[in-house]
Amino acid sequence: MFQSFTETARPEQGPPRLARLRAAMQTAGLAGFLVPRADAHQGEYVAPCDARLQWLTGFSGSAGFCAVLADAAGVFVDSRYRVQARAQVDTAHFTPIDWPETRLADWLIAHLPEGGDVGFDPWLYTPEQIETARAALGQTGVRLVPCDNLIDTIWPDRPAPPQGAITPWPEHYAGQSHADKRATLGQGLRDAGQTSAVLTLADSLAWLLNIRGADIPRNPVPQGFAILHEDGRVALFTDPAKLDDTASAHLGDTVAPAPPKDFGPALDALTGPVRLDRESVPLWVVHRLEAAGVETAWGSDPCILPKARKTAAEIAATRAAHLRDGAAVCEFLAWFDDQPTGTLTEIDVVRQLETCRAATGALLDISFDTIAGSGPNGALPHYRVSEASNRRLLDGDLLVLDSGGQYIDGTTDITRTLPVGSPREAERAAFTRVLQGMIAISRLRFPRGLAGRDLDALARYHLWLADLDYGHGTGHGVGVYSCVHEGPQRLSRTGTVPLELGMILSNEPGYYREGAFGIRIENLIVVEEIAPLPHGDGATHLGFETLTFAPIDHRLIDTALLSTSERDWLKTYHATCRDKLGPLLSPSTRLWLEKVTQTC
Incomplete structure (x- = not known):
């Protein structure tokens, strides 16, 4: 099993470690010290020896940083992690800061009005990051100075660097x-x-x-x-x-x-x-x-x-991986539908889904820690269940299930939102608007040269009509038996790299109501060339081939909101699911798939 939940034991962090860091700052003659989530390779995920931010603050998200001064400590996180940060850090000693709305430079200027030297480890910061911060600091007297990593000097049992075989x-x-x-x-x-x-x-x-x-x-x-x-x-x-x-x-x-x-x-x-x-x-x-x-x-x-521009061989390999993974997801979904309401916990869901993937005999690892957030936990886009946060799935809950597998021939990433018992009408309406955004990206034809920022709004259009939105990007790049988050392409307001043939991306609009529920639907897609239409201008366009196949839960769809073309897309998608996945499924799951894909 590839366990993707944590035990209740919480490491000692907060005041004692913060005090030791401040003592080290005083010895080094520093007014402050920066503690990023990053390692020397600027990866999203870090080895245990590089988890300095979590060691100091308790915050385990995959993005953010802490600025420690003699009398203040700000934990800077973006919209994906704000609820999580408030829950994980000791707010008596660390102050969560909304970033990038509040810039590091502005915060430092406000807290160091007389100026001072703020240290940083030059192994963990890029020239772009430091130049941007220094430009914003200007002539204020606050200086960013490279120094040895102070966390490493006060972390007595810091793990050794990883020694994984190549x-x-x-x-x-x-x-x-x-x-x-x-x-x-x-x-x-x-x-x-x-x-x-x-x-x-x-x-x-x-x-x-x-x-x-x-x-x-x-x-x-x-x-x-x-x-x-x-x-x-x-x-x-x-x-x-x-x-x-x-x-x-x-x-x-x-x-x-x-x-x-x-x-x-x-x-x-x-x-x-x-x-x-x-x-x-x-x-x-x-x-x-x-x-x-x-x-x-x-x-x-x-x-x-x-x-980023996948070869034909890489695309063929990842298609095979996605079919294998989609069959495993279907085995899980059929099992999930067979469980009595109120009998499962989030950890039960994680274990069963990982069991279904392992049963393929081809799973090498999961591609990230499975997100299984029910009810209010689903409103945390990057929620990770622990024994402390684990909750029972109750009638009326929505379950956001975001997961993936690492196979020798591909990396998968799929999200499905599932109803527990009877869904509410407001949640069905929001789910349908999210689905409309996912369909809009899936069906898109667009000229060459456009970037993710040019397309992102299309996924949000139907949500915006209802004054709804989501705080994360619509999609990220994905590798092939590599990192599940891979740049430089992305579908987001900040995606400036033109999309090119062979680029794999996620397509995952969502909606989150804090303290109540979350919704996200995700398929992976790959950029392909689209033949010109008979009455068009004759130019070839780009579009997306869908790589992910697993049914979208019809119980959460308000079909009255869907256009005819959207219904047609969904019918075709579900028919393709039956054709591609049916031969890979157990007899009982094949019957289940036939049933759940005939509606709508």
Whole structure:
């Protein structure tokens, strides 16, 4: 079992640790210290040794940071985590701050009117982040200064860095050898007049070298750093113990593994220009190269866009993974419908769903901790059940069930909202408006060159008509047996990267009423080319192929709100579910699927 809930034991955090940090700040001559959620690889998920924010504050969300001063400590979180932060942190000592509405710079200026030095670990911040904050601070006298990580000096039992094994990922899934990838990106560096690029993102290493790892829970990527040279050679800096003979043979002679301690000296020996991604590279790397007199050039991580544009082999593999996963979800849904109302808890749901996925015999891990929020817990978009928060599913509840699996051939992510007993009319109306938004994105045809910010409003239109909305983006990028959250593409107000063929995204509008219920419906989609219509302008457009198949609960749909074309889409989608999933299901679940997909 891949347990995705936590026990009731809560680590000692808050006042004692905060006091020790403040003592360390005083010794270092600092007026403040910044504690981000990030690690040196800027991943969304961090290893236990890098969970400094949670260790200090108790907040376990995947985004946010804490600013600690002598007489104040702000925990900055966005709209997804505000309820969670208030529940998890000791508000007598930590103040939750609505971010980005309140900027770090503004908060520091208000709390340090006489100025002062605020320390930060340059391994954990990017040039973009620090430059933005420093510009906002201006000439106020508040200075951001790099320093050693003070949390590490006061964390006596800090876990050791992860040592997950590195394994080859089969080329028939990748669709391209790592030698070809390296040669292509090396040529790109030469064309740009650059000699090398520093790579720090774990999923970039995984993609470039066709490897996978086990350093981060739920994300099969290896932690490390790399230098890609213009001739296609790669220096990989990771613990050699992670590489067995098979992995070493896969990498070959043109990929040279070295221990992490050799990374700094290797930077010193480079001749420029060296490409750095200001949005992901640690500021420490910039300082090291500057100190060595190495010329640098800003540019995006060369793996970012090629990784996002999935090959035909990757798309074919992920289709197979989604059908397998969809069948497992159907087995769960059939089981769920057979349970008497009031007999299940959220943890029961998590265990059964993970059991159904494991029964495929192909599950390698879940792709993130399963979200199973019922009633008011469903109003927390990133809720994670614990033994302390676990509640029984009661008649009238809605259950938001967001989950996914990691398979050798793909990463899945699906959300279904399920009624417990008899749903209320207001909830059915809100659910239907969310469904209309999901259908709008699924059916969309759009010109090339548009980005997620150009499409996001279409998912919200029907909610806006009722003065409703949701605080998160409509969709994120997704990897193939990689990170379930993968950039740079996204469907959101902040998504500025044009969507291109082969990009996989989630399509997950929602609605949340604090203290009452939540709603979210999610399928994964991939960008495809759409043939021109007979009476159009003759230009080809882009659209989306749906990858996720599992029924959408008809008991929550107010069909009177749906247009004819929306009903037709839903009928076709459910017919496709029957055709694709039926042969993969047990006889009883096949009958259940036939029944629940005939309505509407």
